[in-house]
Amino acid sequence: MRIVLVSDIHSNAVALAAVLGALPRYDELWCLGDTIGYGPEPNVCLQKMRDLAKYALTGNHDLASLGLVSLADFNALARTANQWNNQQLEPELRAYLQALPDRLPVPPEATLAHASPRDPVWEYILDAGTAQVNLKHFDTPLCFVGHTHVPTIFVKHDNGKTEFRRGTPGEILELKQGSRYIINPGSIGQPRDGDPRAAYAVWDTEAHTIRFNRVEYDISATQRKMRAAGLPDMLADRLAFGR
Ligand code: ZN
Numbered sequence: 001m002r003i004v005l006v007s008d009i010h011s012n013a014v015a016l017a018a019v020l021g022a023l024p025r026y027d028e029l030w031c032l033g034d035t036i037g038y039g040p041e042p043n044v045c046l047q048k049m050r051d052l053a054k055y056a057l058t059g060n061h062d063l064a065s066l067g068l069v070s071l072a073d074f075n076a077l078a079r080t081a082n083q084w085n086n087q088q089l090e091p092e093l094r095a096y097l098q099a100l101p102d103r104l105p106v107p108p109e110a111t112l113a114h115a116s117p118r119d120p121v122w123e124y125i126l127d128a129g130t131a132q133v134n135l136k137h138f139d140t141p142l143c144f145v146g147h148t149h150v151p152t153i154f155v156k157h158d159n160g161k162t163e164f165r166r167g168t169p170g171e172i173l174e175l176k177q178g179s180r181y182i183i184n185p186g187s188i189g190q191p192r193d194g195d196p197r198a199a200y201a202v203w204d205t206e207a208h209t210i211r212f213n214r215v216e217y218d219i220s221a222t223q224r225k226m227r228a229a230g231l232p233d234m235l236a237d238r239l240a241f242g243r
Contacts, residue, residue: 003203005185007032007146011039011085012189015198018217019188028054032146033114037061038235039189040225042085046093058100059114060121066098077232111138115147124148128164131182143182150193151186151212155179167212175208183210196242
């Protein structure tokens, strides 16, 4: 089975459409949360996930946009965007988002968590130490997370050695029996690894591989929509830099 992993779409429907248009044949699509917040088209993105995603999570920006976590936990720009996203939501899409979990076991092989299995809403896994501690908080060989907007690979090999690094564009990671992994496919709607292209990954459960992919999209189209909506300039600007 080929499973497409997407995360942190952040209301960027132009980037999402580019990724969906570039996808190879696949069997399932799983969404790791933060479908809204930051960007200009929350309803389009939610609708797509409702139609396409077999499993989907909520993230911290989703919860903030729903008014379910405090906006005080966000910087002023993110807060403004979350409030704006809240005001746009169509009732049935709000209900869809509200019903999603922030963490989901998909036995026997995978666990999904927006941020980390230990703290699915807030924790950033950006180093080996944080990843290592999180191994205790799930029991499957694989855990998929989003939240940092950086494609990353953490692996604990069966000899006890660990490795934490970026997943590079086009890379095909071979999954080893007995090793455990925390994988972040990167962000579709607001990449932060210096590469502005939309990021996603494909897990091939038969070939035992995960491929990291990037797709170019019309960044200026999203920026225009953000400016037309009155969203903060800085949030539009950063899309061009992938930061
Ligand atoms: Zn995010």
